[in-house]
Amino acid sequence: MTGGKSTLLATVPTDAEGWRLDRTLAVLIPTLSRERLKALISSGQVATDTGALARDPAAKVRPGTNYTVSVPDPAPAHNEAQEIPLNVVFEDEHLIVVDKPAGLVVHPAAGNLDGTLVNALLHHCRGSLSGIGGVERPGIVHRIDKDTSGLMVAAKTDPAHVGLAGQFAKHSIDRRYLAIVAGWPNPADGTVRASLARSDANRKKIAIVPEGRGKHAVTHYRTVQKLKKAAMVECRLETGRTHQVRVHMASLGHPLLGDQTYGRSRPEHRETLARLDFKRQALHAAVLGFVHPITSEALRFDSDCPQDMQHLFSELMLSETSRKEPISTRSVLKGV
Template identity: 40%
Template structure:
């Protein structure tokens, strides 16, 4: 009996792709792999499958194959493809982009806090996708029926920082595979509640939607719910009742850093989804409470910034590494905390 698995991924810090796995039936006759897959997958045209093969995204027993490869009984086939285009018209809007780097294959942008990545859930305009549709309106990859033009990963609306956007189908497939195989480098900086005891550490725990509230995510015991997730963290600065940490993603689950840090009792500062918009550490003095409220006003979002992004260039094979400065709201809040603690200790 032929086995089939479809593991769709749509992640905050991860990628936007579909991951399929097949085990070929023992009685399968010799057949081109693109025809074999098109007969078994919805919305998978021969051209999409050939593009995936050209990018090295069709693997047979762990090795990439061309679209004319002939399948054999009992082989394991893994394929990674971007989501098929849907019947959703994207309106191009002239929204400014902070472009860090650009060439014929890709673009790296520094996303400001508050910018939604793609339309949906009431945000049908004013998103990064609307901005990309305008900026790249003359490129073949971009059309009004593609709801995620060039996107291979995303970050939350209220998270700031670096994102890479593909400008060709080859680049999109290649980058998607890099995110899938976890060969990219992604480092974030986060301001969290409490003084993190260990200088470095790792949080491991399945992340999935809460069974009580579908709007948030939580950590589940291994084997129950959610997907395997690993976050490595390192203390950068301890600032009294808060700590600035660097988080390195080994996996990229939705809200992963936010959920993992809450799991170890260090919720992100002003993360309203996970209780970080409450005073979780400190004193009961009214002046302190007012100080924290002032910081919330300065930084009206979770204190999380995608600071470093690294990947292999899809055409040249060159290692690319980008860094970005903390945005003004987060940098100012950190400075306020440092001043507060210095004054308190005088």
């Protein structure tokens, strides 16, 4: 490595004759994504053995041709690395799965420039981020609302980022939430298919809109426990839109307890929420399943509800005897 760059050599094999340059290099250099290689080619970082720059990602290659790929060291992330405690569920050199607490913002934005999950990951993963798009940062492929708890995955390398993003785009990720909602859904199980978009009346809110106007959104819900004028519901996401579970359940007349944006507290729950000082939507990302983008191993992670939701659940139990043992995600969802 010299001058802040690493140099990689690749020789075109006989079976790649006529392939595009970007495709060929992506096969020969699996540590770089095809999109990253396209950017390197276009910016003059790829040369043939004659010294000529190869600037066209679509150029056809010839067997035996040698290419030199110069990869600049990842640029430092704009965001500051901060030592914020993380509950790491799984980690290897390609990705990391964390159990996010309620109250932690995922990504820096106006009003939350630091103290976020990204800041925490920059500190925790320091030295092991190979660069997402050339920048030393974690690859955030999905988000969870600030006041929602639960499982999230982030990429540490470019190929892992591309692979995870592809699975989310194909809706093949298994994402299951546990929510405590007002009332008893009727029917107890069902599917909500309703497109979502920013509300015209309030740009901070998401609203259901006619099909074709917003983003297609599908939530499969199942009642897993009836409570006092409430229910614990499993919501399986077929798509993953902003505020999807909150808006879809509210559209059924069963808003999440504690959700001040999409459903005011009902009188029968107001005293309980106040006594427990429960000030967030009762929503937890309990299950996350996906195929490891590098090893192809099928992975599944389960997270039990945090203490505040455990207490709320116990207070709302129909039985006079409050439940003492923690709610196990595996047992509640019966291992599905």
